Amino acid sequence: MKASIVVLPGDGIGPEVASAGVAVLRQIAERFGHDFTFTEHAIGGDAIDRFGDPLPPATREACLAADAILLGAVGGPKWSDPNAPVRPEQGLLAMRKLLGVFANVRPLKLHPRAAALSPLKPERTKGVDLVFIRELTGGIYFGAKTRTDDAATDECRYTVGEIERVMRHAFDLARTRRKKVTSVDKANVLETSRLWRSVATRIAADYPDVELEHQLVDSMAMHLLTRPADYDVIVTENMFGDILTDEASVLAGSLGLSPSASLGGPGAGVYEPIHGSAPDIAGKALANPLGTILSVAMLLRHSLGLSTEADTVEAAVDYVMENGNLTRDLGGDATTHAVTRAVLDACEAKAEAA
Numbered sequence: 001m002k003a004s005i006v007v008l009p010g011d012g013i014g015p016e017v018a019s020a021g022v023a024v025l026r027q028i029a030e031r032f033g034h035d036f037t038f039t040e041h042a043i044g045g046d047a048i049d050r051f052g053d054p055l056p057p058a059t060r061e062a063c064l065a066a067d068a069i070l071l072g073a074v075g076g077p078k079w080s081d082p083n084a085p086v087r088p089e090q091g092l093l094a095m096r097k098l099l100g101v102f103a104n105v106r107p108l109k110l111h112p113r114a115a116a117l118s119p120l121k122p123e124r125t126k127g128v129d130l131v132f133i134r135e136l137t138g139g140i141y142f143g144a145k146t147r148t149d150d151a152a153t154d155e156c157r158y159t160v161g162e163i164e165r166v167m168r169h170a171f172d173l174a175r176t177r178r179k180k181v182t183s184v185d186k187a188n189v190l191e192t193s194r195l196w197r198s199v200a201t202r203i204a205a206d207y208p209d210v211e212l213e214h215q216l217v218d219s220m221a222m223h224l225l226t227r228p229a230d231y232d233v234i235v236t237e238n239m240f241g242d243i244l245t246d247e248a249s250v251l252a253g254s255l256g257l258s259p260s261a262s263l264g265g266p267g268a269g270v271y272e273p274i275h276g277s278a279p280d281i282a283g284k285a286l287a288n289p290l291g292t293i294l295s296v297a298m299l300l301r302h303s304l305g306l307s308t309e310a311d312t313v314e315a316a317v318d319y320v321m322e323n324g325n326l327t328r329d330l331g332g333d334a335t336t337h338a339v340t341r342a343v344l345d346a347c348e349a350k351a352e353a354a
């Protein structure tokens, strides 16, 4: 098949992990006879430096015309002055809003070898297989903001429609899995959360085969560590989802392993690892590329409908996780490039065997 893929490398380790993702996509295209074209565009701090805009018009137009978007990461200390007029993260948020990708899917599975690196005991992490659906284009991230010399505000706003559509996404997904949805909110304090909870309860009535439980976000942060295997699909608002998914990634051994797909818009999906630009390791070839490579598998499956190819990439990552020398975050001493090479070799072997 023909597909036009926009690549947004961004900042810090963004370009290092994005090029790993592109290498895997190129190999899949060659092996399975697809015609993928890749166009790189600026986003984040890189785009501020080159164009004075974290999401320049050329990037916007390319994203709107793409079949899928692969993003590295944005941000870093160079652009982090709290008084700066423009920030790299604004480019990422504007891109998500532009594409209308309201459902951010963040799966978490535990590979046995990575589970050994988890801070939790093996009996606690056994059987963990959950998916977060994080609402991505609403809430406090996108509400009105004010700032004076002595005060600042961030408005948190959700409409019924915004909650309904992400809730349906979660329930539809749960139907294909273990049929349980945990809706996370702060309904004991926040009005937006009380609306969230009432919409969740109403939507659940359309899915009598799926169990719904409500959970407050503070205790959810604890339960993720004490009984993570009890969860199937976890749906939550934008900021709670951001925080809980970084926490959850540690259960799997490293933040560098967690992929994501941002879906639900009329156009392309956005695929990115959940981690950031990791300024502390940027430029040192220490970045774990597996979160990005697993995001590429999600891209193949969700935006291009290529499930055999997606399975091949996931099987190759499993093989490398089991047998390979891994990056430092997973206890190894392999470079980003060496791990990517190992995945490419494993893809080749899996495709050969298929």
Ligand SMILES: NC(=O)c1ccc[n+]([C@@H]2O[C@H](COP(=O)([O-])OP(=O)(O)OC[C@H]3O[C@@H](n4cnc5c(N)ncnc54)[C@H](O)[C@@H]3O)[C@@H](O)[C@H]2O)c1
Pocket: 013, 017, 072, 073, 074, 075, 076, 077, 089, 092, 255, 256, 257, 272, 273, 274, 275, 276, 277, 278, 279, 280, 281, 286, 287, 288, 289, 291, 327, 329
């Ligand atoms: N989607 C994105 O573009 C995105 C996501 C999160 C944070 N950020 C931005 O990234 C910048 C840095 O944020 P931060 O330091 O709080 O979070 P971070 O996710 O960049 O890093 C947190 C820690 O995890 C490590 N880490 C992250 N990814 C890794 C990988 N692939 N391999 C090995 N180790 C990895 C880092 O070295 C660091 O110690 C900030 O500007 C933030 O806004 C961007």
Ligand SMILES: CC(C)[C@H](C(=O)O)[C@@H](O)C(=O)O
Pocket: 074, 075, 089, 092, 093, 242, 274, 276
């Ligand atoms: C960089 C930042 C705006 C972003 C977010 O909060 O959504 C990041 O933390 C993420 O998880 O993708």
Ligand SMILES: [Mg+2]
Pocket: 242, 243, 246, 274
């Ligand atoms: Mg985050």
